[in-house]
Amino acid sequence: AQKVTQAQTEISVVEKEDVTLDCVYETRDTTYYLFWYKQPPSGELVFLIRRNSFDEQNEISGRYSWNFQKSTSSFNFTITASQVVDSAVYFCALSAYSGNTPLVFGKGTRLSVIA
Amino acid sequence: DAGVIQSPRHEVTEMGQEVTLRCKPISGHDYLFWYRQTMMRGLELLIYFNNNVPIDDSGMPEDRFSAKMPNASFSTLKIQPSEPRDSAVYFCASSLAPAETYEQYFGPGTRLTVT
Numbered sequence: 186a187q188k189v190t191q192a193q194t195e196i197s198v199v200e201k202e203d204v205t206l207d208c209v210y211e212t213r214d215t216t217y218y219l220f221w222y223k224q225p226p227s228g229e230l231v232f233l234i235r236r237n238s239f240d241e242q243n244e245i246s247g248r249y250s251w252n253f254q255k256s257t258s259s260f261n262f263t264i265t266a267s268q269v270v271d272s273a274v275y276f277c278a279l280s281a282y283s284g285n286t287p288l289v290f291g292k293g294t295r296l297s298v299i300a
Numbered sequence: 301d302a303g304v305i306q307s308p309r310h311e312v313t314e315m316g317q318e319v320t321l322r323c324k325p326i327s328g329h330d331y332l333f334w335y336r337q338t339m340m341r342g343l344e345l346l347i348y349f350n351n352n353v354p355i356d357d358s359g360m361p362e363d364r365f366s367a368k369m370p371n372a373s374f375s376t377l378k379i380q381p382s383e384p385r386d387s388a389v390y391f392c393a394s395s396l397a398p399a400e401t402y403e404q405y406f407g408p409g410t411r412l413t414v415t
Contacts, residue, residue, distance in 0.1 A: 228408070228409055232406075285330075285395050287333055287345040293342060
């Protein structure tokens with residue numbers, strides 16, 4: 186069975202601080218996808234990134250970066266120089282690589298960035 | 301493209317009433333997913349379709365829930381009779397193969413409140 190654990194329920198940081206959101210996953214599949222979604226207070230789910238299990242290169246997009254480590258089954262998300270607009274709930278998710286299969290979500294981490 | 305469209309955005313109903321949630325996937329997408337988000341259980345899959353055929357409905361909580369996809373551009377999720385514990389946000393998502401570009405596009409969600 187697949188499982189995603191986001192151990193941090195809530196995180197609060199002061200604006201301009203860096204913050205890392207942890208994600209640990211379990212799967213018996215040898216290939217799979219990992220995702221991060223953002224859910225702002227307005228409630229929609231915003232896609233941030235998809236990562237294939239065979240691509241362990243870290244990725245950076247502006248202030249966002251992702252660290253994928255297959256050896257520890259982790260896919261952590263770092264926001265550099267956080268801003269108030271980053272306040273949201275962030276979800277890590279996992280799916281099979283066969284494509285078009287359901288996402289298994291973690292419980293989410295609520296990030297509050299204080300001005 | 302208009303994205304995934306869900307209606308209504310908000311629904312308030314009394315216990316025992318029938319509730320119908322609607323979803324229009326992105327044109328050309330052949331997979332459609334229904335998820336439910338609650339505080340206790342987080343985001344969980346209810347059912348998903350491929351080419352209008354239900355593939356996995358193991359997440360449907362009980363017989364009070366039913367989902368249909370009569371054509372490629374429309375799906376419904378029906379709850380009859382509704383109960384207060386059905387109060388949640390219901391998301392519809394759609395996707396399209398191939399796996400290399402796999403992404404699920406989420407609708408804005410329907411917030412259901414059963415009193």
